[in-house]
Amino acid sequence: MKYLYVGAIAGIGAGIEREAYREVRERVAAGFGAPVRELELPGVEFAYDAGRRQYGSIPVLEMLTRLCPADALKLLAVGGQDLFIPVLTFVFGHAQLGGRVAVISLARLRQEFYGLEPNREIFLERAHKEALHETGHTFGLVHCADRSCAMSLATNVRQIDLKHAAFCAACAAQLRRGLREQ
Numbered sequence: 527m528k529y530l531y532v533g534a535i536a537g538i539g540a541g542i543e544r545e546a547y548r549e550v551r552e553r554v555a556a557g558f559g560a561p562v563r564e565l566e567l568p569g570v571e572f573a574y575d576a577g578r579r580q581y582g583s584i585p586v587l588e589m590l591t592r593l594c595p596a597d598a599l600k601l602l603a604v605g606g607q608d609l610f611i612p613v614l615t616f617v618f619g620h621a622q623l624g625g626r627v628a629v630i631s632l633a634r635l636r637q638e639f640y641g642l643e644p645n646r647e648i649f650l651e652r653a654h655k656e657a658l659h660e661t662g663h664t665f666g667l668v669h670c671a672d673r674s675c676a677m678s679l680a681t682n683v684r685q686i687d688l689k690h691a692a693f694c695a696a697c698a699a700q701l702r703r704g705l706r707e708q
Contacts (some may be wrong), residue, residue, distance in 0.1 A: 527561070527597070528560070528597055528598065528599035528708060529560065529561050529562065529563045529595075529597055529598060529599060530554060530558055530560045530561070530562045530563075530598070530599050530600050530601075530602070530661070531562070531563050531564070531565045531594070531595060531598045531600070531601040531602070531604050532547075532550060532551040532553065532554055532562055532563075532565070532601075532602050532603075532604065532657075533564065533565035533566060533567040533601065533602070533604070534547045534564075534566060534567060534603075534604055534605075534696075535567045535568075535570055535586075535603050535604065535605035535606070535607065535629075536566070536567060536568050536569040536570075537569050537570075537606060537607065542644075542646060542649065543606050543632055544652045545646075545650070546604070546632055546635075546649060546650055547604045549650050549653065550602075550604050550630075550653050550654060550657045551564060551653060553654045553657065553658075553691070554602060554657050554658070554661060556678065557657075557658050557691075557692075558621070558661065558705070559705070560599060560705070563595075565593075565595070565601065567590075567593065567603055567680065568589075568593075569661060570586050570589070570605065570607060571608075572585060572589075573585040573586050573589075575610070578610055579608075579664060580607075580608045580609060580610040580616065581605075581607040581608065581609050581610070582609070582610060582611070583609040583610065583611055583617055583619075583620035583629055583631075584610075584611060584612075584620070585622075586603070586605075586609070586620075586629050587614050587620060587622060587627055587628075587629060590603055590628075590629065591625075591626065591627050591628035592621075594625075594626050594627055599626075599708050600626055600627070600628070600661060600664045600665070601626060601627045601628070601695070602627075602628050602629070602657060602661050602664075603627070603628070603629040603630070604629075604630055604632065604653075604657070605629060605630070605631055605632065606631070606632050606633055607631060607633060608631060608633040608634065609629065609631040609633075611690050616634060617631070618629060618630065618634060618635065618656050618659075618680065618686070619656050619657075619659065619660040620629060620660070621661070621663035621664050622663070622664060623661040623664075623666065623668070624644060624663075624665070624666040625661050625664055626664060626678065627664065628660035628661055628663060628664050629660070630653065630656045630657055630660050632649075632653060634683065634695070634696060635649055635652040635653055635656065635683065635686070636649050637649065640683070648687070651687075651691060652683065652687070655680075655686055655689060655690075655691050655692045656686065657670065657678055658676040658691060658692075658693070659676050659677060659680070662676060662693065662701065663677075665700075665701050665704035665705065665708075666700070666704050667693075667697050667700055667701060667704075670696070670697050671687060672694040672696075672697075673685075673689060673696055674689055674690045674694065675689060675690070675692075675693055675694035676689060676690060676691060676692055676693050676697070677694070677697045698703075
């Protein structure tokens with residue numbers, strides 16, 4: 527049997543981050559209809575770029591590829607570190623398209639990051655949507671033109687807030703095919 531693994535990157539603190547991690551793990555299990563196992567992951571200090579004051583998501587994905595268990599259908603890592611890829615200012619998450627691993631960052635999903643009052647529900651919903659989105663990429667789903675689909679491109683939190691925590695009919699059908707092929 528293959529499992530979806532969801533792992534917390536070392537450094538996720540107590541409180542709301544741990545709650546978000548638990549919520550993501552539970553919702554990924556429900557959203558993909560696959561058994562989920564938890565995996566503790568090491569820190570990602572090696573990926574820190576002092577000039578940008580962020581963490582490179584490419585080295586993080588490379589680490590996850592090495593650590594991905596043999597019985598893993600996919601591995602989604604959840605971290606509190608602000609992520610980037612060289613061609614973008616930041617990313618909410620990053621995945622291997624059709625691969626086995628993905629990572630999401632909780633950093634820019636919080637209202638406080640933008641100078642706003644904390645809102646637990648908004649934060650948890652954003653984390654869920656990003657987990658669906660990045661895990662969807664590992665099943666081969668690309669960005670969807672349907673702005674309400676979890677697979678629609680989001681370059682800011684407003685776009686995350688506008689989409690649903692679900693796949694459109696076309697993406698859901700492609701995901702079902704992808705799950706059967708695994």
